[in-house]
Amino acid sequence: MYLPAHFKEERPEVLHALLRAHPLGLLITQDASSEMSANSVPFVLDADPAGGPGVLRAHVARANP
Known part of the structure; x- marks a missing residue:
């Protein structure tokens, strides 16, 4: 996926703070029938x-x- 440089964040402390503030995510799974x-x-x-x-x-x- 294309990510413009001005949206790129690589500092672990900033990413960790974001994850702690917003801990809800999506778990995506695929079953045997590819659903x-x-x-x-x-x-x-x-x-x-x-x-x-x-x-x-x-x-x-x-x-x-």
Whole structure:
């Protein structure tokens, strides 16, 4: 996807602040028949203390289709 330079953000501290302020994201899945679905899921950021990108974590119940 094209991203103009004036919209590009690469500073981890700014990106992490955005993720903490707005933790709701879309989890997109595809089943065996290639049908896709998107669901709103809360995410938690596990930041890398060394300044790396970190890890996004989410939880969904196994019973969900």
